[in-house]
Amino acid sequence: MNILITGATGFIASHTIVELHKAGHNIIGIDNLSNSSEEIIDKIAMITGEKIEFHKVDICDCQTLKTILSGKQIDCCMHFAGLKAVGESVAKPIEYYDNNIGGTITLLKVLKEIDCKNIIFSSSATVYGTPEFIPITEDCPKGICTNPYGWTKSMIEQILFDLQHADNSWNIVVLRYFNPIGAHPSGIIGENPNGIPNNLMPYITQVAFGKREKLFVYGNDYDTHDGTGVRDYIHVVDLAKGHVKALKALEDNCGLDIFNLGTGHGYSVLEVVKTFEKVNGVKIPYEIVARRPGDIAICYASSDKASKKLGWQAELSLEDMCRDSWNFQKRG
Numbered sequence: 001m002n003i004l005i006t007g008a009t010g011f012i013a014s015h016t017i018v019e020l021h022k023a024g025h026n027i028i029g030i031d032n033l034s035n036s037s038e039e040i041i042d043k044i045a046m047i048t049g050e051k052i053e054f055h056k057v058d059i060c061d062c063q064t065l066k067t068i069l070s071g072k073q074i075d076c077c078m079h080f081a082g083l084k085a086v087g088e089s090v091a092k093p094i095e096y097y098d099n100n101i102g103g104t105i106t107l108l109k110v111l112k113e114i115d116c117k118n119i120i121f122s123s124s125a126t127v128y129g130t131p132e133f134i135p136i137t138e139d140c141p142k143g144i145c146t147n148p149y150g151w152t153k154s155m156i157e158q159i160l161f162d163l164q165h166a167d168n169s170w171n172i173v174v175l176r177y178f179n180p181i182g183a184h185p186s187g188i189i190g191e192n193p194n195g196i197p198n199n200l201m202p203y204i205t206q207v208a209f210g211k212r213e214k215l216f217v218y219g220n221d222y223d224t225h226d227g228t229g230v231r232d233y234i235h236v237v238d239l240a241k242g243h244v245k246a247l248k249a250l251e252d253n254c255g256l257d258i259f260n261l262g263t264g265h266g267y268s269v270l271e272v273v274k275t276f277e278k279v280n281g282v283k284i285p286y287e288i289v290a291r292r293p294g295d296i297a298i299c300y301a302s303s304d305k306a307s308k309k310l311g312w313q314a315e316l317s318l319e320d321m322c323r324d325s326w327n328f329q330k331r332g
């Protein structure tokens with residue numbers, strides 16, 4: 001298939017391009033490069049042996065998007081592009097709603113114009129808010145998001161649901177990621193956030209690298225086995241493979257379907273720290289501090305539906321995630 005990838009130089013998209021290439025698909029990548037650089041396209045080529053077609057364009061720029069895409073045969077769009085820093089979204093809600101939701105609406109209009117009505121959307125477990133039950137299945141009710149970033153994911157899902165309801169010639173797959181971490185085993189691509197990392201694993205690897213003095217553990221008074229937050233960490237390569245498998249749902253003319261992409265297992269912050277130390281032979285100094293506003297205690301998936309309907313399940317372990325994250329950080 002000819003696949004349009006938005007946010008192509010991002011963490012999840014870049015790893016997905018590697019797996020799509022491996023599966024024989026043809027990729028057109030677009031990105032506004034606001035949060036990464038075009039050298040990622042070269043790095044992907046170092047892994048796959050082939051440079052994809054890439055265009056620097058913002059999904060909010062309707063005219064340029066039309067110019068680039070008109071006349072192209074696009075079978076499916078995988079939509080990753082979006083601002084995704086939780087804390088930043090609280091400070092800049094208008095930018096997040098404008099970019100993430102406005103950009104998606106523009107993209108959908110252009111896709112319709114070029115007669116591409118197959119889309120896989122990069123969503124997030126954050127749409128469940130404080131989940132009603134654990135493990136979380138896809139029919140768990142969506143909840144109250146704790147930040148504008150989460151709301152943009154939830155609102156975009158609703159836009160897609162309404163679009164498909166209004167025009168059933170659309171095939172829409174929503175993938176709800178849990179906590180993607182790790183890096184390609186080559187260490188050539190991985191998670192490289194700008195500034196101070198919001199997320200746990202890049203912060204840990206920067207502490208190990210000596211870039212940060214210590215990890216601040218946000219609370220040890222949650223109702224979990226060791227008091228620290230529990231999350232469903234999934235290797236980014238497993239997540240990428242889930243996107244390849246999700247194409248099957250489009251080929252089956254699914255109409256609209258939703259899948260959790262998680263491992264089905266929760267690990268606490270301290271379990272991640274201890275595993276990272278053991279696997280990599282490094283010490284991670286940490287200090288327990290106050291809870292982070294908006295954090296929930298426990299979040300992990302049931303991935304049974306993806307297993308049954310897509311024939312996908314995560315295969316890599318927390319040890320693999322820790323090893324590959326550190327390998328990427330060390331390559332710098």
Ligand code: WQD
Nearest residue numbers: 084124126179198199200203216217218229230231269295
């Ligand atoms: C994990 C755990 C923290 C940093 C968010 C988004 C989600 C997705 C993944 C984009 C929690 C603890 C963290 C630190 C810590 N993002 N922690 N010290 O919050 O589960 O999910 O990122 O797609 O949509 O909501 O991930 O990695 O920030 O936190 O103690 O310096 O680590 O409290 O328990 P989170 P996270």
